Amino acid sequence: MFKRAAKVAVILAVALSIGLHWALLQSVAWTGMFVSFAQQTTLREAFTKTFDGKNPCRICKLVRAGQQSEQAKESLLPLLKIESLPCAAVFVLTPPAPLSPPTAPDRAASLRAESPPIPPPRAA
Numbered sequence: 001m002f003k004r005a006a007k008v009a010v011i012l013a014v015a016l017s018i019g020l021h022w023a024l025l026q027s028v029a030w031t032g033m034f035v036s037f038a039q040q041t042t043l044r045e046a047f048t049k050t051f052d053g054k055n056p057c058r059i060c061k062l063v064r065a066g067q068q069s070e071q072a073k074e075s076l077l078p079l080l081k082i083e084s085l086p087c088a089a090v091f092v093l094t095p096p097a098p099l100s101p102p103t104a105p106d107r108a109a110s111l112r113a114e115s116p117p118i119p120p121p122r123a124a
């Protein structure tokens with residue numbers, strides 16, 4: 001029970017932090033506007049009136065005011081500049097040191113240098 005409540009709380013916090021509540025309210029407003037316009041005019045005209053922005057309803061105005069107030073709050077926060085440590089202006093790439101040949105003959109290396117044995121012919 002507690003895990004489910006914690007998950008719901010996290011989902012709700014994320015949704016509110018990204019402004020999903022405004023999208024939900026705007027969807028409700030558009031649905032209500034479309035239904036009321038569709039009762040008075042054709043569906044095409046109702047769709048046009050709903051989304052043209054010239055006929056906002058009370059909820060649309062509320063959503064716009066709420067979004068603007070949130071943006072005003074965000075713009076008041078001071079921006080912090082993250083400064084990094086100075087680094088070299090030029091990077092120099094050097095190739096790795098050449099490999100030296102083995103000093104003593106290696107038996108395993110000599111076995112690998114030979115070709116593999118040929119398998120015996122199969123009986124037909």
